[in-house]
Amino acid sequence: MKVVLATAPDNDSPWNQNSFPPLGLLYACAGLADAPEFRVEIADTYAEGLSVDQAVSRVLSCSPDILGLTVTSGNVSEARELLTGVKTANPGIVTVAGGIHATLFDDLMLREVPQLDYVLRGEADFSFPALCERLLDGKDVSRLPGMSYRSNGQIVRGEPQIIDDLDSIRAIDRNLLKKSLYGTQWYGWKLPEAGGRVTTASTSRGCPFHCTFCSMVKLCGGRFRHRSAGKVFEELVIIAEQGHEFVIFLTTISRPIRSEYVNYARC
Numbered sequence: 001m002k003v004v005l006a007t008a009p010d011n012d013s014p015w016n017q018n019s020f021p022p023l024g025l026l027y028a029c030a031g032l033a034d035a036p037e038f039r040v041e042i043a044d045t046y047a048e049g050l051s052v053d054q055a056v057s058r059v060l061s062c063s064p065d066i067l068g069l070t071v072t073s074g075n076v077s078e079a080r081e082l083l084t085g086v087k088t089a090n091p092g093i094v095t096v097a098g099g100i101h102a103t104l105f106d107d108l109m110l111r112e113v114p115q116l117d118y119v120l121r122g123e124a125d126f127s128f129p130a131l132c133e134r135l136l137d138g139k140d141v142s143r144l145p146g147m148s149y150r151s152n153g154q155i156v157r158g159e160p161q162i163i164d165d166l167d168s169i170r171a172i173d174r175n176l177l178k179k180s181l182y183g184t185q186w187y188g189w190k191l192p193e194a195g196g197r198v199t200t201a202s203t204s205r206g207c208p209f210h211c212t213f214c215s216m217v218k219l220c221g222g223r224f225r226h227r228s229a230g231k232v233f234e235e236l237v238i239i240a241e242q243g244h245e246f247v248i249f250l251t252t253i254s255r256p257i258r259s260e261y262v263n264y265a266r267c
């Protein structure tokens with residue numbers, strides 16, 4: 001079974017194309033790494049700077065059975081167009097949305113986007129592989145933890161999943177990404193020497209602060225969790241072995257975005 005995880009274009013935010021990789025997608029599919037019955041591909045149409053039509057062709061060229069799409073409030077309209085284009089071309093593709101916007105507005109999206117089949121709310125490190133397994137086995141997918149879906153004209157809303165023990169999550173595989181796509185700019189700042197040599201790593205999730213403008217609090221209710229130093233170090237070794245020279249640590253303590261990337265390390 002072919003699983004494609006994608007970002008949607010975001011025509012209003014060109015300044016972050018070719019910046020940082022979609023770790024969320026890598027975490028959502030990490031649990032499928034040991035399952036030979038699944039072939040996984042990442043289509044980061046945002047970083048590739050594609051138009052919506054190009055993104056539809058890009059995704060279809062991957063021949064997905066399951067399409068997982070990350071949605072932010074900034075590109076929900078492009079996401080909707082992408083889902084419409086893909087489903088119109090092949091109604092048999094199962095479409096799943098996730099990420100911050102889909103988690104917060106799952107019912108609205110399921111009501112307004114008939115081309116969307118499911119929403120997995122919150123952290124999908126375990127729920128997305130579980131959904132893929134059930135779809136493969138043709139099993140009932142309702143009542144999967146964190147899943148929102150339509151049933152008899154109603155929207156059944158799943159509880160956003162929050163993973164307490166971040167060390168229980170499987171390591172992500174950055175080989176699923178095109179390294180050269182990332183690290184050439186950030187917020188319009190050109191990063192001449194970093195192209196293809198930089199990646200990001202997430203060391204914690206959640207945030208103890210409650211800034212009114214920030215959506216993170218809604219996603220994780222302020223539950224701050226961090227990975228152990230040992231697990232982070234294990235990942236740095238893999239990152240260096242995969243040829244990355246710079247790592248930007250993403251802390252999810254969301255303050256005005258500028259400060260999030262103050263610390264980076266050279267491999």
Ligand code: B12
Nearest residue numbers: 010013022024068069070072073074098099123124252254
């Ligand atoms: C790194 C980062 C980026 C990177 C990489 C983006 C990416 N796709 O990951 C770059 C620099 C490219 C970026 C750009 C932007 N970003 Co940004 N970004 C972040 C940041 C700091 C960390 C994301 C991350 O890696 N988290 C760690 C991973 C493990 O968690 P995750 O991504 O949430 O994924 C988990 C779940 O959400 C879920 N999930 C996620 N995607 C999917 C998909 C499927 C199918 C499923 C089932 C589940 C699922 O499962 C994952 C594993 O548990 C977050 C803040 C935050 N703390 O999360 C802001 C954040 C996501 N960004 C935000 C914004 C606004 C933007 C920009 C619009 C900024 C701008 N004006 O340019 C652009 C838009 C780009 C776009 N449309 O994608 C907002 C989104 C708010 C909202 N309501 O949508 C956030 C939440 C910051 C904030 N505090 O408000 N961003």
